Amino acid sequence: DAGVTQSPTHLIKTRGQQVTLRCSPKSGHDTVSWYQQALGQGPQFIFQYYEEEERQRGNFPDRFSGHQFPNYSSELNVNALLLGDSALYLCASSLAPGSNTIYFGEGSWLTVV
Amino acid sequence: QQPVQSPQAVILREGEDAVINCSSSKALYSVHWYRQKHGEAPIFLMILLKGGEQKGHDKISASFNEKKQQSSLYLTASQLSYSGTYFCGTANAGGTSYGKLTFGQGTILTVHP
Numbered sequence: 001d002a003g004v005t006q007s008p009t010h011l012i013k014t015r016g017q018q019v020t021l022r023c024s025p026k027s028g029h030d031t032v033s034w035y036q037q038a039l040g041q042g043p044q045f046i047f048q049y050y051e052e053e054e055r056q057r058g059n060f061p062d063r064f065s066g067h068q069f070p071n072y073s074s075e076l077n078v079n080a081l082l083l084g085d086s087a088l089y090l091c092a093s094s095l096a097p098g099s100n101t102i103y104f105g106e107g108s109w110l111t112v113v
Numbered sequence: 114q115q116p117v118q119s120p121q122a123v124i125l126r127e128g129e130d131a132v133i134n135c136s137s138s139k140a141l142y143s144v145h146w147y148r149q150k151h152g153e154a155p156i157f158l159m160i161l162l163k164g165g166e167q168k169g170h171d172k173i174s175a176s177f178n179e180k181k182q183q184s185s186l187y188l189t190a191s192q193l194s195y196s197g198t199y200f201c202g203t204a205n206a207g208g209t210s211y212g213k214l215t216f217g218q219g220t221i222l223t224v225h226p
Contacts, residue, residue: 004154033213042115042200042216043155056213090154102145102202102214104154 002027004093004105012111013081021076021108025093032074033102034066035090043090043104049074078110086112114138116203118217125191125224133186133220135201144177144184145202145214148195155200158186188222196224 005024013019025032031050035043045058049068063079072093078085091105116137123131135144143162147155161177161184172189188195198221202214 040219042219043202043214045213045215048213058213101157101160103157104147106154 004091004103006089006091006105006108008108009106010109010111012113015081015083015112017081018077018079019081019110021078021089021091021110022073023076023091023093023105024073025091026103029093029095029103030072031094032068032072033092033094034074034076035092035104036060037088037090037107039087046076081112083112086110115215116201116217118199118201118220120220121218122221123223125195125222127193127224127226128190129224131188131191131222133188133199133201133222135184135186135203135217137182137203139182139203139205141177141179141182141203141205143204144175145204146175146184146186147200147202148197149200149219150197191222191224193224193226196222198222 004026007022033048034046036046037043046060046064047057047066048055052068065077068074088107088109090107092102094102116135119134125131143160145160146158148158149155159175161175163179175186177184198219200216200219202216
């Protein structure tokens, strides 16, 4: 039973560039959420996708956008990268409705230089 | 609003016990506990739903005091493998539990031989 998988694992981008991160949810899960975790901090909720629509959004600018595909996989896009966007980006999946258990992937480490 | 965890850090010898607390100023629907080792994804430990229940597996257990909007994680007879940063994630009452968690700042637990 595959868990939550994310790619790429690590990447380095230059300020102003754009990045796309990918996530495949745990088998049987249809809800995907994205979190940003800065060094030494807890994860911060970016947004959540269910039935290919953004259902909830945290306090992040419009430079952060996403997409969910019919197979439940998801992408996170960040435009006009800033140095402060350097962080671990975590994808989490859950089963909706019903299950409260949320599983995280290994994350994508983004460094903006 | 972010839940508050205490203590910020704790150092133990193998076999000692520890308690980590998580407090919220908002009415909670559920509290989720995770452990994260350096450079790795947060690993799900357990979830507590409103109702004041206590759960546990192996030597790790947790309680949820709905009246006080507090949860505590109990680690007994600690092992070296317990080292890591512990996060509580909260879902507020009135919202959905579909993956939107607000995390505390984390508690760093170090277990020495």
